[in-house]
Amino acid sequence: MSTPGPSAEDTAFHSPPGGFAPPPQTKSGRTAELWLTLFAIAVVFAALVIVEVAMEQHLTWDLAKYAAAYTVLMVLAHLVIRRFAPYADPIMLPIVALLNGLGLVLIHRLDLADEETQAFLGNPEPGSDANQQIIWTLIGLICFAVVLYFLRDHRVLSSYSYTLGLAGLVLLIIPALLPAQFSQVNGGRNWIRFAGFSIQPGEFAKILIIVFAAAFLVSKKDLFTTAGKHVFGLDVPRARDLAPLLVAVVLAIGIAVLNKDLGFALLIFGTILVMIYVATDRASWLFIGIGLFLLAATAAYFMFDHFRERVEVWLDPFATYNTSGYQISQALFGFATGGLAGTGLGSGQPNTVPFAKTDFIMATVGEELGLIGMAAVLMLFAVLVIRGLRTALAVRDSFGKLLAAGLAFTLAFQLFVVVGGVTKLIPLTGLTTPFMSYGGSSLLANYILLAILVRISDEARRPPEAPARRNPTPIGDAPTEMVRRVE
C-alpha cells in the first residue's frame, strides 16, 4: 500500500465538539453471515419443496434428506469461518451456499427427470447424482476447513510458489500421459480416472497456477515495469524477466489445447493476462494478449477440426441439429421456453439438454427460472466476484492483492465463458459453472478457491487494534527477505 497507515494520533478517540460519539465499531460480520446463510438455506428449502410438488405431486423423504444435509453442511461452514477466520467477508459464504444449494436442487430435479425417463423406457432406476453432490459438498467443505485451518496466513503460499506452479503443471500433464481409457471423457482428455474415482486436474491446476503467477508477478513487478522496452508505442518488458511465467502459461495452455480442453486454455490465458495487467498497470499487455489470442484462435480454426466444428456450431447450431448442434439447440429452446419468468422449478424439460447437470446447468436455470432467475444468479456471482476484488483492494500485501484479484477474476471469467457458451454468445467450451454444476473436482477446487479468498478477506478486514495472530508464520516458512516490502 502506498498510503501509509493511520498514525497513533489519528486512531485515538475524539469526542466531537458539543457531544459524545461512540468509538467506531469494528464488526466481524459473523452475525450478518449467519443470517444470510440461513436465508440461503430458506431459499434452497423453498426451491426443494417447489421441485417436489411440481414433479412428484407430493413431498418425499428426499426433501428432508437434502434439506437436512445441506443445512448442517452450511451451518458448519459458517462455524468454521467463525472459528478460523473471524473477520472474513460475511457475504461470500452465503452467496456460495445459495449457489451450491440451487445447484443441488437443480441436480435433484434433473435426477427426478432421469428417473422418469428410465422408468418410461423400462430401465432400472439410475443412481442419484444429488446424493453424490451432497458428498462432494461435504468433501469440498472439509477441504475448505482444512485450508482455513492450516493456511493461517495467505502469504505462506508465496514462499512455495514455484513448487505449487510445478505441481499445477504436473497435474495438467498427467491426463495427457495416461492412456485414453483413464483420461478421456466425452472427447476431451482432461480427466484422471482410476478405480471408480475421477478428478479433473485442470480445476486444481488453475488455482496452483494463479498462486504461482501472483507470487512471481509480485516478486518481479518492479523489474519489468522499469526495465521494459518501448516498441511501437507499447511498453514491452524484457522477455527474460517474464520467462518462468510465460513458460508455465504456454505449457499449461499447450497441454490444455492438446487435451482438447479449450475452456481451460481460455480460462488460464484470460486470468493470467488480467493478473499481469493488474501487476504492471500496463494496458499494453492486454492489447498484446488480445492480439495473440486472435492470432492463436485464427490458427486453431485452420489447424484443428474440432475447433472449427465448435465455431461452426456456434455460428449456426441448427444447421447440425441432429449431430453436433443438438446440445446447444436444445439449450436455446430451453432458454426461449423459459422466457422472462421461467416455467417454474420442476415444470420445464431441461433434461432434454445433454449434460444438463454439468456444463449446461445454467440452461436449466434459464428454462425453469427464466431471465429473472438468470439475472439473479449472474448478480450473485457478480457480487461474489466484486467482494473478492474488494478484498484485493483492501488487503495490504501485494501478493494477497494479486492472488485475490486473480482468484476473483477467474471465477468471473469462468462464468462468462460458461454462460456465454450455453447462450450462444460465444463458442461453446466445456467448463462447469462454479459451485452449481455437478462434479467433485469442480466443487472441491472452488471451495479451496473460496477458502483462500476468505483467508485473504479475513486478513484484509482484521481491525488494526485486533490482537496479533495467534500463530504467526513460523520463521522457517517466512519469506526469505531481509526487509519486508511495504508497498
Add this chain to the structure above:
Amino acid sequence: MNTPMRRVAMLVMAMVVVLLAGVTYLQVFKADELRADPRNQRVLVDEYSRQRGQISADGQVLAASTETDDRFKFLRVYPENPNAPTSPEANAPVTGFYSLNYASSGLEKAEDQILSGSDDRLFGNRLFDLVSGRNPRGGNVETTINPVLQQVAYDQLTAQDLTGSVVALDPRTGAILAMVSAPSYDPNLLAGHDGSEVAENWNRLHTDPRSPMLNRAISQTYPPGSTFKVVTSAAALEDGATINDPLTAAAGLTLPGTNTVLHNYADERCGPGDTVPMIEAFARSCNAAFAELGIKYGADALRDTAEDFGFGPDTPSIPLPVADSTVGTIPDAAALGQSSIGQRDVALTPLQNAVIAATVANGGVRMQPYLVDELEGPDLKTLSTTSPTSPGQAIPPDVAGELTEMMIASEQDTTGAGSVPGVQIASKTGTAEHGSTPKQTPPHGWYIAFAPAQNPVIAVAVIVEDGGNAGLSATGGKIASPIGRAVIEAAVQGGQ
C-alpha cells in the same frame, strides 16, 4: 495496483452486463422464434400441461382434455358416447389427433392456436389467468359437423368394410355437415401418455396397407368418372346448348386423330335412334355422347367451367388443407374427349365433388366449404363466427336449373338401393377407371347428389374405392348411391 484492479472490477461488471444482454436477447426477443421452431418439442409438452379447449359438433364433444395425475396433467380424449352417435373413428378426419410424440393433425393442428390458448384473441384470458394464478385454458372450436350424419356416413362405409369417403355440405352456406374417411383410426391411440405404446400404435397405423390415417375427403384426389359430366354439361349449356340437343347414340366414339375407341358402359348403344337428347344421354351416362359434347364446345370452355366450380391451384383451406383438384392438361381433341367424361388427368377430391353438387343445388352460386362454425374462449364466449362466403356465381341460375332437371332424370335411371320416400333427389353417378390396367382393376364408384331437388338442404359426394364389394362389375349406382341416399335420408328426416 489499485487502479487496474478497479478497472478489472469494471470489466467484470461489463462481462455480467454483456451476459445479461445476451440472455435477454435470447429469452425475450428471440424467444418467440425459437418457441415456434417445429423441432422444439418443449412447447408441445408445455401445452399438454394446459387444459386444451374442446372440439364439438352440435353440442356433442368430439375432443376434450381430461385431468390426469401424471406430469402432463391433461390427457386428450376423443370420447365414444354410447348414447349419442359419435365415435372417435368417425370423427378422426375432422378432429385429427393430438399426440405428444407425433404432433397433431386435423382441426387439432389447424386450430391449435385457439385450442392451446396461445391465440392473440385469447390474450385477455391469458393475462387474467396469469394475474389470478389460474392455470391457463384453451378456447373451444365448434364445428359445422352434424354428428348424426357423420356417424351414418361412417357406419354406411364400415358396415360393408368399404374404403372410401363421404362429404356432405349445406349447399346454401357451404358448411360441411359430414366428412368421413374409411377405414379410419381412433385418435385416442395416439393421444396417450405412454410413449412406447403410442409409438407402437403409430407404427401399426402407418404400416397398415389400407392407410387408415389418410383423410380421403380432402387429401386424396380421384378420377371423377361420369360425375364430371355435370361440369361438361354445364360448360355446354353455358355456351348455348340445351338439354334436348341431339348427341350421338353410338356405342363408341373414335377419338379424333386416333384409332382409340371410347366405349359406353358395357358397350351398349345409347337408345334406339342415331341420336339421343342430352338429358337422356346424361341419365344413361353415355360416354360417347359426352365425349362428343366436350369436343364440340372445346377445352377452354371445359376448363373455365371447372375453375368456376373450384378446380385449380391454391385451394383454400377449410381450415384443414385441401388437395387441389385439376382437369389436367388437355393437349388435343382426343384428350378432351377423355377428359369430358372425367377420365385421363382429371382428378378431384370428394370435397370438390360435393362442392359441384352443392353449387348446382344452390342455383349456381358456389359457397366456400368450411368446417369451423364458431371459435369460443374458455368461458364459452364467442370469439368469431364463420359467415358463409361465396367465390361467386359459378354457373347461371338457368343452367343450374337445367342441370338439376338432368340430375333428377339421372337419379330416376340409377339402380341401387335406398330411395327416400317423399323426397326428390337429384344426382349423378360415376364409375371411374383407374390404375395401369383399367379394365382389370375394379373401378371407383361415385355418387354426387342433393335433395330435396327443388329446395336443397344437403349435397353429398360419396366415393367407394376399388369397386367396393362388387369387384369389376361395380358401378357408382350399385356401390355408392345407397350410401349417399342413406345420408340424405338421415339429413331430411333429421329436420335439416
